Amino acid sequence: MRRLRLVLANDVRRHLKAPLAILIYMAVPLFMTGLIGVIFGPRTEGRELPSIPVLVVDNDKGLASKLLVGAFDADQLKKMFRVTVTDEADGNRRMAGGKASAMVVIPRSFTLDLLEAKPVTLLVVKNPAEQFLPDVVEEFMNTLAVMLSGVVQAFAEEVKGVRAMLDLKVDGFPWEALGPQFGKAQKKVVAASKYLNPLLIRFKTEETKAAGAGASFTRADLFSIILPGMAVMFLLFIVQTLMRDIISEREDGKLRRMMTTPLRPIELIGARIFGGWVMGIAVLLVMVAAGTLVFRVHWGPFGYFLVLGAVASFWTAAFFALLHALVRNRNQAGALSAPIILAFSLFGGSMMNPEAMPKAMLAVGVLTPNRWFIDGAALVREGRFPLASLVVLFASGLVLLALAVPALRRRTSV
Amino acid sequence: MRRLKRILHVAGNDLRIMVGDKVFFFWTLAFPVLFIVLFGLVFRAGDNAPPVAELTVVNLDQGRWGSYFIEKIKAPGLAVTATDKEPAEYSRLLVLPADFSAKIEARRDQALAFKKRSGASTKAAARVETRLYQAIARVLSELVLYGEGDLTKFLDGHPEFRDIVRVESRFPAKTITVVPSGYDHTIPGTTIQFIMMMVIIYGGITVMEDRKKGVLGRMLFSPLSTGDVFQAKLLGRWSMGLLQALMLFAVGKAFFKLDLGSVPLALLVIAVFALAMAALSVFIGSLCTKEDMIIGLAVLLANIFAGLGGCWWPNEIVPPAVRKAAMISPAYWAMDALHKLRFFQGGWGDVLPHLGILLALAIVLAAVAAKSFRVRD
Numbered sequence: 053m054r055r056l057r058l059v060l061a062n063d064v065r066r067h068l069k070a071p072l073a074i075l076i077y078m079a080v081p082l083f084m085t086g087l088i089g090v091i092f093g094p095r096t097e098g099r100e101l102p103s104i105p106v107l108v109v110d111n112d113k114g115l116a117s118k119l120l121v122g123a124f125d126a127d128q129l130k131k132m133f134r135v136t137v138t139d140e141a142d143g144n145r146r147m148a149g150g151k152a153s154a155m156v157v158i159p160r161s162f163t164l165d166l167l168e169a170k171p172v173t174l175l176v177v178k179n180p181a182e183q184f185l186p187d188v189v190e191e192f193m194n195t196l197a198v199m200l201s202g203v204v205q206a207f208a209e210e211v212k213g214v215r216a217m218l219d220l221k222v223d224g225f226p227w228e229a230l231g232p233q234f235g236k237a238q239k240k241v242v243a244a245s246k247y248l249n250p251l252l253i254r255f256k257t258e259e260t261k262a263a264g265a266g267a268s269f270t271r272a273d274l275f276s277i278i279l280p281g282m283a284v285m286f287l288l289f290i291v292q293t294l295m296r297d298i299i300s301e302r303e304d305g306k307l308r309r310m311m312t313t314p315l316r317p318i319e320l321i322g323a324r325i326f327g328g329w330v331m332g333i334a335v336l337l338v339m340v341a342a343g344t345l346v347f348r349v350h351w352g353p354f355g356y357f358l359v360l361g362a363v364a365s366f367w368t369a370a371f372f373a374l375l376h377a378l379v380r381n382r383n384q385a386g387a388l389s390a391p392i393i394l395a396f397s398l399f400g401g402s403m404m405n406p407e408a409m410p411k412a413m414l415a416v417g418v419l420t421p422n423r424w425f426i427d428g429a430a431l432v433r434e435g436r437f438p439l440a441s442l443v444v445l446f447a448s449g450l451v452l453l454a455l456a457v458p459a460l461r462r463r464t465s466v
Numbered sequence: 467m468r469r470l471k472r473i474l475h476v477a478g479n480d481l482r483i484m485v486g487d488k489v490f491f492f493w494t495l496a497f498p499v500l501f502i503v504l505f506g507l508v509f510r511a512g513d514n515a516p517p518v519a520e521l522t523v524v525n526l527d528q529g530r531w532g533s534y535f536i537e538k539i540k541a542p543g544l545a546v547t548a549t550d551k552e553p554a555e556y557s558r559l560l561v562l563p564a565d566f567s568a569k570i571e572a573r574r575d576q577a578l579a580f581k582k583r584s585g586a587s588t589k590a591a592a593r594v595e596t597r598l599y600q601a602i603a604r605v606l607s608e609l610v611l612y613g614e615g616d617l618t619k620f621l622d623g624h625p626e627f628r629d630i631v632r633v634e635s636r637f638p639a640k641t642i643t644v645v646p647s648g649y650d651h652t653i654p655g656t657t658i659q660f661i662m663m664m665v666i667i668y669g670g671i672t673v674m675e676d677r678k679k680g681v682l683g684r685m686l687f688s689p690l691s692t693g694d695v696f697q698a699k700l701l702g703r704w705s706m707g708l709l710q711a712l713m714l715f716a717v718g719k720a721f722f723k724l725d726l727g728s729v730p731l732a733l734l735v736i737a738v739f740a741l742a743m744a745a746l747s748v749f750i751g752s753l754c755t756k757e758d759m760i761i762g763l764a765v766l767l768a769n770i771f772a773g774l775g776g777c778w779w780p781n782e783i784v785p786p787a788v789r790k791a792a793m794i795s796p797a798y799w800a801m802d803a804l805h806k807l808r809f810f811q812g813g814w815g816d817v818l819p820h821l822g823i824l825l826a827l828a829i830v831l832a833a834v835a836a837k838s839f840r841v842r843d
Contacts, residue, residue: 076762080769087773091784102785147638148810153782155638169630176635180642180809182782183651184589190635191596197631198600202607204630244610246573252609253535253570253602255580257595260559289765293758386757387489391497398504410507 055315059323060330067294067331077290078335081282082342088278089347093271103134104185107143107155114163116200120174121158123196133189147177153185154178156193166204167211206244210237275347280429281402283339284422288368288393291332292385295372298324298460299382307464317464321457325373332365333358352432360432363442364425367449371421374452377459396420421445472690473698480702481709484668493668494710498660499717505656506649506722518545519590521597522556525549529567530621536562538601544594557586558594571617641810649722654804655777657714658739658797661707662771665743666750666764669703673751674760682841696748696839700832703747707740708733727807731817735807738824739800745831752838771795776802799823 067074108124110117124135138146143155157175159165165172176193178186204211210233246252301307310320340357343349351357372389379385397403399413400422406414417423428441484490521539525532525548533548539560540546552559559581569576580598582591604627609617611625637643676682676699685695711733718724726732746767754760772778774788775797781789792798803820806812 070756073756073758073762076759076766080762080766083766084769084773087770087788090788091779102783144638148641149816150806150810166630171630171632173632173634176633177638178635179782180637181780181805183780185782186635187589188592190633191593193633195596195600195603197629197633198603201628201630202603202610205625205628206607206610240610240613243613244606247606247609250575251602252573252575252606254575254577255560255595255598256577257580257582259584260581261584289762296758387487390761391489391492394497395500398500404505410504413504 053319056319056323056326059315059320060327063294063297063323063327064331073293074290074335077286077293078338078342081279081286081339082346085275085279085282085343085347089271089275093274104132104154104188105134105136105152106189107146107152108135108137109140109143109155109157110137111140111160112158112162114161116163116166117158120162120196120200129192133192143177147179150179150181152179153182154189156189166200169204169208169212206240207237210234210240272348272350275343276349276351276433277430279339279343279347279349281397281400281422281426283336283343284364284400284425285393285397285402286339287332287336287365288396288421289390290335291328291365291368292372292375292389292393294331295324295328295369295376296382296385296389298373298376298463299379299385302463303382311464317461318457320464321373321460324460325369325453325456328369328372329362329366332368333362336361336365350433351429352435356432356437357429360425360428360438360441363445363449364421364428367421367445367452370449370452370456373460374456377456377463396422399423401426468689469694472688473694473701476685476690476695476698477701477705480672480699481705484672484702484706485709490668493664494660494706495713495717498656498710498714501656501660502649502652502714502718502722505652518543519587519593520545520547520557521594522546522553522559523548524552524559524561526564527562527566528564529571531567531570532562534621535566535601535605538604539597541597541600544597556581557583558591559583560598571620573617638810642808649718649724650808651780653714653718653722653724654726654801654808655772657711657736658775658800658804659768659772659777660714661710661736661740662743662797663764663768664710665703665707665740666747666767667761668706669699669744669747670751670754670760670764671757673699673748674754674757677752677840678755678843680842686841692839692841693836695841696836699748699839700741700744700835703744704737704741707743708737711736711740725808726804727809727811728813731812731814732804732807735800735803735817735821735824738821738828739796742796742824742828742831745828745835749831749835749838752835752840755843771797774798775800796824796827 106124108121110121121135121137123129124133136152140157143157146152147155155177157177159172159175162172174193174197176186176190178190301310307320311317337358340349340351340361344351375389375392376385379388397420399417400420401409401417402422406417406423406426409417424441424444428438428445431438431441521544523536523539523546525536527533536546536548552561559579561579561581563576563578566576566578580595608624608627609620612620673682682695686692690698715724715726715732750760750763754763772795774792775795776784776792777797781792781798781801784792799820803817803824806816806820810816
């Protein structure tokens, strides 16, 4: 036991002397969590998307087109859209360069056609490289089109009268004839105001949760969801790096020299697996501390998480012990470990939200430690004990250990 | 000429050794293809782009206006389900209360409960909300047209709403005419990401191992100079990145109907990008003494560059500050150039600035790599 402790302490000292690789592996999940959180986290200004750059080409320059352009100036819409009024040539040039999400083109004689209640078409030119923002502009224009159609239809008679007068010279303009038109329009405006102020039908929007869901979603919540997945992925990378000593010592002859000492193979194997386990827990704890300090990640009851982390780390150490017992050399170990880790991470939910995964992929994910760790961490976050995750990880870890130890003993004998 | 032949021979030999590695095809082809398929599927069917937005309407109305309003809501791309009680599972729910008709007929305003399930697609919710506002606008217009008459008789006969103003949408002239598939976005992104990762990992580790094992030192016994060895190593890693891109594009073309726009220009962009990554790999391989450090650095850099550069998600949804920061990523310039070629059907002039920046980066990195290149530890 003393010799096991000595080997273990020596290993820890050795790895702490050259910690750069481990530090890089720890930096990656923190960086990725930060980036995803910054991009997809709820924004302080309460909007899901950044301000949308829109070009407006007013080929009409009439009253209706000015009203339409002015609609973008409403308080809420000002934040939503960043409007630039331009001419068609410049607009086309900018769109061809992908400088805006969409360009709205108001056709010539837009106002006159509306006054005559003739069908008119607004053109929305969409940025082909963008997938979401141009659709937002199109939907907004559709809504404006419906509102304009409604106004034109409701005041069709009155605007037709006004349209007829527009063709006359000012001195021949029958101002007195406008009286009845204005009278009719006034009645409709009064009627419309009954429906518009306050709006006859409006919505009271509320966000609801499915049964068992938590309170409102914050950026810290997003970090709390992402970081465990990233942490377990890089726990696998780090522990496999540490466990590779098993092979490198055999390759460079250190093992042969060590076996000339009173050290027994089982003690060396125990030290290696125990070392991988302890270092794995330490790495997880550092990530927990960094996540808490930098991203205010909520982990849930620390004791539960510690048990989950310890069991996940045990599984990882046992798995890589077995893998390194089965491969012939360091190159083979390197070649196999990384693809296995990436496959675990891809199917297990470290790289994408399991809810967005196809069903077949979810089924494969059940075979990975990532999935059980992520599910367990989600339960711990809710304050629940992750019994299923612990049982699966611990039981499968024991099986891996039972297979790894005799295989390693055979490889350790000199 | 002989010198060039020797450099090409060493570079070709490096490529042959790398291609001969059994796991080379897993890393350069199988794994990226798995990525492409999964992300392509998720992207197509995921939260961000539901083909149809769902709306459940709980119609408790005791009059006729409830059904009429539901008809007004119906629109392409919207799946409306009417029910008479609130279901446990829904994405978006609109409740028409028992006095919905009575209030309209009395011209009394009312607020309808619109419930959005947290975690459901925000884009679908926005689409539903827009359609709801359009339905309200249609109904209100009809009410104004109807005038002061008795609203209890409205549904027996009233002026119908007409869409006088319509909206037509299209892409800019001389660009695409068909909406690109999810794969058109994921294949270039994955290719760029894996070129970064694999060229740095493979290229870096082999430079380091060749140096440590004395292979580079022994090469100097041949007529090769240190400069020749460096150029050969750079060329070997560059050809590896190019080979990977060719394989992924071929798979994309064969199985996912990938359209790159101008293929020669797309390959030129990839070639210049791969050259920059090859120089970075030689630089990292010359500096590092441990394989794990190279892998860690490669994973870190590839993820930073890919995340910032728009390989994982569309840059349009990224906050402006992050979008500006993205310009430090070589992946950003490569992705933007590929977008220009694919989505804007761009030509030489459109990608020239991108090629210039990537080439400048490649030259700087190659100069730094050449300075730090060592044949012995």
